[in-house]
Each structure stands twice: as structure tokens, then as C-alpha cells.
Amino acid sequence: MIVPITHFLILSAILFSIGVVGVLTRRNAIIIFMSIELMLNAVNVSFVALSKHLNSMDGQLFVFFIMTVAAAEAGVGLAIIIALYRRRASVNVDELNIMKW
């Protein structure tokens, strides 16, 4: 039995939405960051599925680049979170309020 393409796309859309909701509702910088990773990986699922569906390698190629970029982003992002933790001893984004309006 072949799983139709729409199933993959719906799965990917659901994962992406979970990521978006996570970013919007969570307050811990690290959990927000994890939700963002979930969004990127949801995109990877659709890329691979579409690549198979369209019978072209381009989509799979893109996935490798997304993974590399996500890794680089993780490196920089965690470094920034650590720098913040050293100053504040907290990674709660609600406390990021020195600058307003």
C-alpha cells in the first residue's frame, strides 16, 4: 500500500502548527527554540515526501541544507541563550523587557 502524498503534507502541516503554537505560548527560550526546530523538521518531512512524489532529487538536496543551517542556528542560538543566562540567571523571555516601545 502506498501512502498518498496528502497524508504526508497533512502530517507536516500539523507538526508545523505544533511548532508555531509552541513558539507563541511557551516562555522558556530553550523550549521556544525546540519548537522552532520542530517547524524546520516539519518542512523537511514535506520536502522529502514531495521529492518522492515529483520524482526529483531537488527536495532531498534541500533537506540536507536545512539540517546544516539548523545546526548552525542551534550553535549560535544556544550561545546567545547562555550569554543571557550569565547576565540574568534566567531564560524566561517575559523578562526580556529592558527595551520597550
Next chain:
Amino acid sequence: MEIILPQIDLKSIAPILVLSIAAILVLLIGLIPNKASKSLYYYVSFLGIVAAAILTIKQFDNNSVSFNGAYIVDNFSIFFNVVILACSALVILLSESYIKQEDINFGEYYCLIMFATVGMMIMTAGGNLLMIFLGLEVLSISLYILAGFKRDNEKSVEAALKYFILGAFITGFLLFGIVLVYGATGSFDLQEIASILKADGSKILTDPMLLLGMIFLIFGFGFKVATVPFHSWVPDVYEGAPTPITAFFAAGPKAAGFAIFFRVFLVSFKELDLHWVKILWILAVLTMTVGNLIAIKQNSVKRMLAYSSIAHAGYIIVALVACNNMAMASVLFYVVAYGLMNIGAFSIIILLGRKGEENTELEDYAGLGFKHPLLAIVMTIFLLSMAGIPPLAGFVGKFYIFSSAMKSGFVVLAVIGVINSVISVYYYLRVTVFMYMKKPNRDFGQLCFSPYLILVLLLTLWGTFQLGLFPSNLINIAERSILILQ
């Protein structure tokens, strides 16, 4: 499936290679345990950028497409690359005194500016969505670090985290947009998408997948150029980042963002213009109005310039909506003019700052006109140019943009733009009022006039007048640069 390796054409990417090598060289110089090596950073990075600019200019009218259409060297990308390189060079000149004063004189600073520049050059020259995405990420990741470069300063770290979280969040949307476009058309290549959309007309054009993908792409690009629903990072990052980096934010990445906006929407999605013109129309009105209205209330000059940069993005989007030849040329003109006056204004902010205290509140500018009349005049000229007072560069840019919008029949949009431009005069002149009509309530002390800073001021001042009085030179070059997109 057979895989054919593309031809590797090193000549076309020579500017990027030179710049990358110079950036790595700067990192290696950091290993020399000698204090004197610190000034080398500066020279190596500046020379690297100049060399890259010379190589780029040599490619003008000598166009090529390499790496299977992934990297496009045409007059359009060359124009933007030269502008971007010029901005980076000016920012490096600005940085010298600032980063010594703030004790952040590390090689990584220059290295990251150069890698950000490489990212922008890849963006403008990218011929498919993969290259554009990669360029955007090289730029963004460098900027996340640069925004938080004063890592002992709470504001700077806060700016970096805010920028990082929002930037990564929007990257997710951009990628989702790319995957939807890929799903609908089966290709990332900008030319190929255009021909697919042209070929099978009505069926694919109403595909919700394609339309949703296009909207997500607008999210992603709109974030980079700071349009209104996606602008919330701008004021905080501009305020928290080191001031030369703020100048960089306002000039380079914005230009690159508009370059990809143009290339993607005018090349790939030309057939869909009925849809995106409407979206961008709303975006332009929101961006101009919100940017200008909030700028009125700001008491920090840095934050005021941040909101004004949002408003300026709105003016440029007006031209994108109008989308005729004159409008396209006027965008290229405006990007140059805006970059010049912005870097000029920020270099004065840098001049007035001291270690630990940035002195960016409006109150800090009180009485500048009496203590340092020359500085106050120069600042006034930059602000008037941003407000669009003739005969300065900003006026000509706005004039071209609004008249091209009228020409394409977007009269309401042009009127809203002009009203906004009038509103903006208020907050630009407010700084001037403080400089000339209030008594100084602080001691300006000894300002450190570094020769490089003076050079930047003179160059930007000359450029602001030159573009204002003799705009036709640049407009001619801009018209030659956009031929490729028609």
C-alpha cells in the same frame, strides 16, 4: 536518476571567494599574540572588501550564469552587490574607533561583517530559492552574533536573543513557503517557476498551495526588510546592537532584502501579480503609517531612526507595487540614497557616544548646535534628506517613487505616501529643534574625532548632495541594471 555535476565557474564567484578568504585571514591574524596585530584586522578586512568591489564592478555588462543557473551575475545583482560592499566598507571605517572605545576589538567582529556581506551577495545573485535561502541564513546567523557582540551589555544580549528567536521563527515560515512553491511547481529555479506559471496558465495560478507559498515568502522577505506586521524586532535590535552594526542593519541587509523581493516577485511570480500587488499595497500603507506614527513618540534618536527605517521600507514597497520601469530604477536609487544618509546619521551618533554611555536620548542632543556647530549642521542635513527636503538625495528618491506610483495609477497609495512623508518631517525636525533651541544640559566633553569617521561623514555628505543635485547619473546606471528583469 542520473546526476550531472554543474560546471564550476570560479570567475563568476571571484568577489565572494576573495571576501571569504579575507574573512578567514582576519580570524587567523587573531592568533598572532602581538598587540600590534590588532590594527591588521582593520586593513585586511577593508582591503578585502575593496578588492571584492573592484572584481564586482569589472563584471558590469559582462554577465554570466553559472552553477546551473544557481548563481546569476547580471547588472542587477552587480548593482546591489556594489551598494552592499560600499555599505560594509563604510561600516568598517565607522567601527574602528567605536570598538576600541567599547573594548570589543576582536577579529570576529570584522570577520562576521564580511561573512554577512558574503551572505548578502549570495542572496542578490541567487538564481534559485535554495541559494536565496542559504544567502539569507549566512547573513542572519552573522547578524545574530553581531547584534549581541557587546556580550557584557544587557541590552545588546537582549537584542540578540529577540532577533534570534524572531528570525528563526520567520525562517520556518520562509521554508514552508519554499516547500509549498516547490510542491505546486516542482522546481526551485526562479526562471523555471516563471516558465511553468506562464505555460499552464489558469490551473496552477489558482492553486491554493502556490498562493499560500507566495504569502509565506512575503512573510520571510518582509521580515528581513522590516515591513509592518513583522517589524517588532527592529526598534529593539537597533537600540541594543553596537551602533556601527545598527548602521549596517539599516543599510546592507535592507538593500539585499529588497533585491530578493524584486527578483523573486518580478521574475518568478510575474503571472501572479494580481494577488501580490494587493498584499503589498496593504503592507506598504501599514508600514509607512505605523512606522511614522510610532517614530513621533520616540525619545531615543536610535529608536527614532529605527522606526524611520521601517517607514522608509514602506516607501520602497510603494515602488514595488507600482512595478513599472521608472519604479524599479527608483528603488535602486532609493536604496543607495537611504544607505548613505543613514550611515551618515549613525556616524554622528557614534561620535557623540562615550564608553558605557551611548548618549542617544533626545535630551543628550540639546545644545549641540552651540557646542559643535559643524556636527549639528551635518546631522541636520542627513535628517532633512531623510525627511525628503530638496535638494537632497532623499527628496529625489521619494519624488521618483511617488511619481512612478502615480504613473501606474496607484494615486491613493501615492497620496498616502506623501502624507506620511509630511508626518515624518515632524520627528526629524524635532532633533534639530533640540540641537539649536535648547540649552545644553550636559558636558559634551572631548569628542574623539577619528580620521576614518570624518572620512565617512565627508563621503556620505558628498553623496547626499551629489545624488540630490545630479540624480541622473545614478538613475542611468539603475536603468541599465534593471533591463535584465523586464
